[in-house]
Amino acid sequence: MSHALRVRGISHAYGLTDSLRGVDLDVAPGELVSLLGPSGCGKSTLLRVIAGLERAATGTITIGDALVDDGAGVHVPPERRPVGLVFQDFALFPHLTVADNVGFGLPRATRAARTHEMLELVALSDAGGRLPHELSGGEQQRVALARALAPEPRVLLLDEPFSGLDASGRHRVREETRAILRASGTASVLVTHDGDEAMQLCDRLVLMQAGAPVQEGTPDEICFAPATHFVARFFGDTDCHVAEARAGRVVTPFGSLATELRDGPVDLVVRHRALAISPANAHDATAVTVARTRLVGCQRVVSVITETPGAPWTLLADPLLPLARDQRLQVVLRPELVHIFAAS
């Protein structure tokens, strides 16, 4: 199968600092891929390099069958690359109506028909004559999406397209976006720093750190088999504890875990879901004391202290379960949700 987008060994520097260091990326037709990472990891730069708004220092970019950048002689200008780009702040032309914005990238002959079609796709058929500032944030986002998709790009690039929206509407807009992208069948690359967003929208995630990908895979792979400490901690909801590996085992207050690491100090990255409250007197349970509870988004987050000295552990409990400070609990640890890395 040919790729919609193929990126090989792309490097880029802003002044003296490297922003991209030998990045590879493949996107299949129709696939939705997310570039995920903290701010400054180079994900937006990669997007701009793909779009042709920045020049790569080395490496090649192929869109469809066309080589558009080889870091040397070939640099196809952005307007001649079959890519669409949705901007963080949408970058709608303030002097043009919604319809004129959507039709901006279209040839005159098909402009009216295709604009109409796209407005229908994003459910804004009635808004064609309005100006961008007269629309809500979510509507503006849909106009930006329709505008980028209108010229039928091979690859659609989305640069943090939801960050300008209110938290309450964001989830709905993401669902709408996912539906629109699926309906259009366009290969898409979404840049975000929000793991939830990436997982909600995309088939495949690429985690980036300091200008290079550290792991890529399906949401399940990333979640259950993180390649590094960084990846494991990226989605939040984790505790980190130090321990010691000895002869293939790591001892925790909740029993020992198998490891392939050599003997020495290790970091345990423990997902909050790893600890579960078990019925009293379960044979493999360990007793802990509640140090503090709080409600976060209708989940009860509980900090507990073990009898062996060390940092508190976090677990998620049923919000209806009455829990008080200093209450004793029995908990079990699920090893699948604990990731062990050699201490850094």
Place this chain on the structure above:
Amino acid sequence: MTERSWSMSAWAIAGIVALPLITVAVLGVSGDDDGLWTHLASTVLGTYARNSVLLALGVGIGTSVLGISTAWLVATCTFPGRRLFALALLLPMAMPTYLMAYAYTDLLQPGAPLHTALRELGVTLPPIRSLGGAIVTLSFVLYPYVFLLARAAFAEQSAEAIEASRTLGVSPFATWRRVALPLARPGIVAGLALVMMETLAEYGAVEHFAVDTFTTGIYRAWTALGSPHAAAQLACVLLAVVLALLVGERLGRGRARYSASARRRRPLERWQLTGARAWGATLACSAPVVFGFLVPTIALARLAWQAGVPRRGDELPRLAGTTIGLALGSALLIVALGMVVVFARRLRPTRAIAVAARLAGSGYAVPGSVIAVGTLIAIGWIDDALGTFVGGTALVLVLAYCARFLTVALEALDAGLTKVGIRLDDAARTLGAGPGRVLRDVHAPLLRGSLATAALLVFVDVMKELPATLIVRPFGFDTLAVHVHTYASDERLAQAALPALLIVAIGLAPVALLSRAVDRSTS
């Protein structure tokens, strides 16, 4: 057109426009000046330097006081006549500096009726033809540059910054000094830069006021002493001073930023002035209009009235036509060229393009007579090489104007373009629009105000221009300014008064339009 060809065009424009300056620089460093530099250095150079520095400093302070105070009042307060002053305070722009000098010396020099009347009342004015006289009159006619840019800067300030300061317990005046003023600094400095460059390049008025500056010295070295080399050397010193000033400002600004970061900003609410304060504001705004426009206009009108039917009056319509045609044509061309340079720099913000833009814009600080000589000589070389005779066509004049006034267009366009988010360019590019289409379909409509501002500023400047026009104009290109100068240099000011008033009148329309363009972009 590709990005590359835009860069090349920008360089080509910069090269052509900087040609007169480069010629001057080449002259300055090459050739034999026959010991003239040593002579100048040991006799008059000190005076030139002292007067130029004091003049620029004095006019800088004068225009700051007049421009900033009135800009702040008009932009952020309400008081009787505020809306009228938004326009009226720009009127002195239509008054050429040399007319200002003619009018005020005619009123206030010894023997003049006003001078005599005051003396009989026991008031002896300090001599008007002096450094002090030059500073005061130039300040009253050049402050609109500061007013224009400072007003926009004040109007764009967000309420948040001011409110933040007040909630931190800072008094209104201290807030103005510590927050509003520093935030408006880029606008004020841009205006002041134009004023200082204009002042350093000023010829007609300072010569009339008998103040020897670098500019008059350059003219004298070139004409009376007959040494283009010495003139070019003096011009190079002047140019170096201007560049140092500009660099100094950049360094002084350091890493501070002046644009607000918040995305949705609430505009300032106007400060309602009442009672004595309100009338004080009205008075403060009236003074510059009265002294920078009304008094000289009335003085000229009185002269024109006394002179009666002017000699060669039948030529005035033709001269006015030439003046307007030249100003309009040059304004359109200069704005178009400026747009190419500004756009090329935005397409590829490389150091090379930035240098090209600087080069293309450095002519404003150079006296018109120097530009003119540079143009004549450069065109002479080109004509020699190509066997053409560009030297006899209006092209020389247009080239001289471009060299002199491209900066004005660059400043205005730059200010406008920075307000158009770069993301819009990216959006257009990824939608398949080439650079040309970005310029046409995105920038041009969004920059209408800035384009108009640039064109109007250049129009007014070209219309007032005298020294370069005087030296390089081909046959049939006499302007009103030239006509005025002919009579003034024959010591028949009364005969020059009517055409002088005509210059002012022609300047009024673009100034009024300018005021509207600015109103629209800041409201």
Place this chain on the structure above:
Amino acid sequence: MQTRLAVLALALTLGSCQQDATPDETITLNVYSARHYDVDQQLYDGFEEATGISVALIEGKDDALLARLESEGERSPCDVFITVDAARLWLAEDAGHFQPTSSAALEERVPAHLRHPDGLWFGLSTRARCIAYSKERVDESELSSYEDLADPRWRERVLIRSSSNVYNQSLVGSLIEAHGVDATEAWARGLVANFARAPQGGDTDQIRAIAAGEGDVAVVNSYYYARLLKSDKPEDKAVVAAVGLFFPNQADRGAHVNVSGAGVATHAPHPDAARQFIEYLTSDEAQKLFAQGNNEFPVVDTVATDPVLAPWADAKRDTTTNVAAFGKQTRAALELMDRAGWR
């Protein structure tokens, strides 16, 4: 589209200022003139009436026009170059901007000392650099010569315009010719010490300043005084009532005279028309205009000096100092004035 419109507008506006192309049969004579007098247009109109040749004109300061001739070289469209200053005639001659013209009429009418021996240029009118004085505070008998103005008794009483002015440069040039550089510099220092105020304004301003009590004596061109004499304005009448005019150096070489002259440009496209033009400027008709319109002294003896200058018609004017002498001394004169602090 917008760009195309802009270009079109530009072409139209520039085109509209362009003069109509001249039909082949009529000639337009191109004149570079440093004269800036009101009467000049009448001279050009008169010439066109007499010959059918129209005159296209560039007016400017002598030096600016010289620089322009220089840069235009052999492509210059200039036919005739007119100066208001003798030194500039010599400078133009020295730089090779004039071609010889032989004209019996000119040779007959213009006295030999007011034209170049090879016909490179011809004087058109002369003007004397005189001393204006306050009738109230100065007795005419106190006045004698330019040299005397450096005497300490004139301390803070002398008015004169800037050293950038060509008339002053030629005057100082004539003094150098008479006394040498050192003596003239000493004179200049004395004169500067006597200045009533920093040099400023034009000659008329100096005359008015005497009336206003700013100073007691001033060095001015004769025709500016004459112009005030002819004025109907009451304030001008008051000025001339208070100010007298004196022709200095009557005991030796006479009052310093400067020449406004013209020559045919080296690369003149129409040398014949140019010669006709200069001939016309020395005709009685034209000379009358110089005399009456601008109160200059005509170069031909068939035309009388204007009646307002009649009282001085017999005053001795310096006809011995050669025009070339001023020209050669210009640079020395300027440097000397710089050193003396004459702004």
